[in-house]
Amino acid sequence: MTDTADATSSDAAADTGRPPVEDWATDFDHTHPDYAAAAPEIWDDLRERCPVAHSERFGGTWLPTRHEDVAAIANDTEHFSSQGVIVTDWRPFIPKPQGYAPPITSDPPFHGQARRLLLPPFAPKAIKAYEPQTRAHCRSLLDDIEEDLANGVDVVDAAVAYTQHIPVHAIAAMLGLPATDGDKFRGFIHRIIEAPGQAPPVDHSETLDHYLTTAIEARRASQAAGAEPGDDLISFLLTEEMDGEPLSTEHIRGTIALLIIAGIDTTWSAIGASLWHLAQHPEDRKRWNDDPSVRTFAIEEFLRFYGPVTMARLVAEDTEIGGCPVKTDDWVLLPFPSANRDPEMFDRADEFVIDRAKNRHSAFGLGIHRCLGSNLARMELTVAIEEWMDRFGDFELADPDAVRWSTGQVRGPRNLPIRINRENA
Numbered sequence: 001m002t003d004t005a006d007a008t009s010s011d012a013a014a015d016t017g018r019p020p021v022e023d024w025a026t027d028f029d030h031t032h033p034d035y036a037a038a039a040p041e042i043w044d045d046l047r048e049r050c051p052v053a054h055s056e057r058f059g060g061t062w063l064p065t066r067h068e069d070v071a072a073i074a075n076d077t078e079h080f081s082s083q084g085v086i087v088t089d090w091r092p093f094i095p096k097p098q099g100y101a102p103p104i105t106s107d108p109p110f111h112g113q114a115r116r117l118l119l120p121p122f123a124p125k126a127i128k129a130y131e132p133q134t135r136a137h138c139r140s141l142l143d144d145i146e147e148d149l150a151n152g153v154d155v156v157d158a159a160v161a162y163t164q165h166i167p168v169h170a171i172a173a174m175l176g177l178p179a180t181d182g183d184k185f186r187g188f189i190h191r192i193i194e195a196p197g198q199a200p201p202v203d204h205s206e207t208l209d210h211y212l213t214t215a216i217e218a219r220r221a222s223q224a225a226g227a228e229p230g231d232d233l234i235s236f237l238l239t240e241e242m243d244g245e246p247l248s249t250e251h252i253r254g255t256i257a258l259l260i261i262a263g264i265d266t267t268w269s270a271i272g273a274s275l276w277h278l279a280q281h282p283e284d285r286k287r288w289n290d291d292p293s294v295r296t297f298a299i300e301e302f303l304r305f306y307g308p309v310t311m312a313r314l315v316a317e318d319t320e321i322g323g324c325p326v327k328t329d330d331w332v333l334l335p336f337p338s339a340n341r342d343p344e345m346f347d348r349a350d351e352f353v354i355d356r357a358k359n360r361h362s363a364f365g366l367g368i369h370r371c372l373g374s375n376l377a378r379m380e381l382t383v384a385i386e387e388w389m390d391r392f393g394d395f396e397l398a399d400p401d402a403v404r405w406s407t408g409q410v411r412g413p414r415n416l417p418i419r420i421n422r423e424n425a
Contacts, residue, residue, distance in 0.1 A: 025050035029057050030087070030310065030333060031194070036405040043338035044350070052322045058087050061331040062321060067339035067362070069322045073313060074334055074367035080313035081107055082369060086192065086409060087312045087331045094250075101258040102251055104369055111368060117240050117247075118255070118372055121174070121233055127375040130170060134380060137169045138162075138387040146391070149420065155398040158388075159272050159416040166384050167267040170376065171259055176232025177215060184211065189265045194408040208260070212253045233259070259373070266308050267377045269412020270363075271384045273306035276413050277352060278389070279397045284354050288385075289393050299382050300359045305352045307337040307363030309371075310409040336362045337411070394421040 018032045024042050029035060035042060046053050046065045053063040064070055073080050083099050084092040092100060099105025103114035120126065141162050148156065156162075168182040188208040204210050219234050229235040237252045278285050287294055315330040326332065340361045343349040347358075364371035371377065397403065398417040406414050 025053045026055065027057070028053050028055045028061075028063055030063070030409065031407045033405075033407055036407045036411060039335075039337070039405075039411055040341060043335060043341060047338070047342065052324045054324070058089055058331055059091075059329075060327070061087055061333060062324070062326055063333045063335065064321050065335060065338045065342075066322065067342040067345040070334050070336065070339040070362070071366050073321065073332060074311075074365065074369070076319075077108055077368065079316055079319040080332060081316040082111070082313060083107065084314045084331070085312050087333060091314065091329060098251065099254070101254040101261075103255070103372070104258050104262065105254070108368070113242050114251070114255070115368075115372060117237070117242070121236060122372050122375060124375050127379055130173060130376070131379055131383060133173060134166070134170055134383050135387060138166060138384055139391075141165055142387060142391045149422065155417045155419050157415055158275050158418045159268075159413050162388070163272040163275065163384070163413075163416070164268050166271060166380055167264040170267075170380055171263045174233050174376075175215075175256060175259065176219075176230055176234055181211075185260055185264055189261055192261055193265055193410050194406050208257055209253065212256050212260075213249065216249060216252055216256070262309075262371075263373050263376065265406075265410045265412075266371075267380045269308035269406065269410050270303065270306060270377065270381050272413040272416055273308065273411075274302040274381065274385055275388065275418070276397070276403065276416055277302065277306065278385075279395055279416075279418055280400075281352070282394075284352070285389070285393060285395075287354050288389055294355050295382075295386070297355045297357060297359070299378065299385070300361065301352060301354055301356045302381065302385075303363035303378075304340045304346070304356070304359055304361035306412075307340050307361065308410050308412050309363070309365065310335045310337065310411075311365060311369070312409065333409070334365075336365060339366075392420045395419060396421070 018029055021027055021029055021032055021034060025046060043065045046063070051064065051066045052069060053065070055061045055063070064073065081096060082105055083096045085105055092105070094100040097107040097110035103111050103118070106114050145156050145161055164186065165182060168185055169179045172179040172181065192208070216234060220238055223229055223235070223238060229239055234252070234256060237247055237255060240247055278288070288298060311334045313332045313334065315326050315328050315332060317328055319326060321332065339345065340363060341349050364374040364377070395418050398419040402415060402417050403413055404415040406412055
């Protein structure tokens with residue numbers, strides 16, 4: 001048993017109902033809190049002694065940890081299907097090639113058509129238009145934190161008070177949905193991403209499907225009554241066609257679900273992990289504050305070193321990964337953050353290098369499913385860190401042991417207690 005396996009907490013397992021992990025090479029569970037807390041150490045260990053781990057959990061799951069293997073799978077659409085991208089105990093019931101959340105769950109050739117529809121709304125110029133309101137929103141959140149500090153609050157939970165709200169506001173604005181529904185969005189994310197198949201069942205009226213179907217039907221009824229389509233993404237999709245036919249409600253609902261789930265949790269996590277790093281590294285805070293030219297490199301290094309996203313594939317036909325035979329319908333996780341820490345791919349891979357110039361990271365994925373929202377994510381991450389650092393240049397973790405990382409396929413701090421040094425901030 002390795003050091004990473006020894007780190008398994010029976011208390012955490014009891015709290016979540018997840019059986020303890022004895023050895024991450026043969027029985028890993030990416031939804032276990034111990035995995036969330038120590039994922040980089042687990043990847044490093046596996047890369048050395050068992051670069052393609054396997055678990056019987058979730059009906060059979062594989063975890064490659066080397067960049068070479070992750071990239072090969074991401075680029076192989078013949079042997080690995082995107083029909084399922086979130087590992088669960090069951091297999092997707094919506095057939096290929098569309099899948100349940102196009103284009104991320106779509107296989108060629110449907111994927112290419114579905115992705116092209118979304119290119120204009122996510123182009124750099126279109127995303128740039130959202131920057132002023134994102135910056136204003138960040139400043140408003142920081143004003144609230146300032147008020148708490150003025151009222152004697154000693155410690156701020158940056159995840160709860162700041163990071164979780166930023167992507168909610170941006171995605172809601174793009175979709176024309178109320179930003180006040182942020183708690184609903186975070187509930188959907190928890191059930192679907194953090195605890196797939198583990199959360200207690202809810203009434204259908206509380207599901208993401210119901211929420212989105214209601215929004216789509218309301219927008220469709222408004223247009224049918226003669227209203228001009230809005231400039232939001234739901235209205236946009238209602239006017240688009242594929243092969244001369246309007247998009248189905250299932251297609252629109254799946255795409256909007258993708259934007260809510262993937263567009264919120266990932267960016268929230270990236271911002272939080274970046275602040276977690278800065279809270280522990282005064283030399284990097286100083287470099288950021290003193291040398292604005294380093295900031296573009298720093299953003300990319302935050303993405304490389306703390307990339308939050310692990311995708312999944314289903315084995316479409318028997319093949320192998322790094323010499324390991326895999327069977328049809330096995331799950332395969334694609335831990336892009338592990339690929340980003342592979343020393344075969346990056347010099348000083350295990351170090352955060354704030355001015356790293358050569359940085360072809362895979363934080364946004366590889367292959368045909370490379371993240372469509374990368375421009376949006378970069379903008380939000382940049383603005384969020386700029387505004388925080390402009391306001392609070394000196395801060396530290398108030399209690400490192402109180403930091404809680406999300407479980408599942410998106411990793412980031414869900415609790416981030418920070419103490420701000422007001423004298424030097």
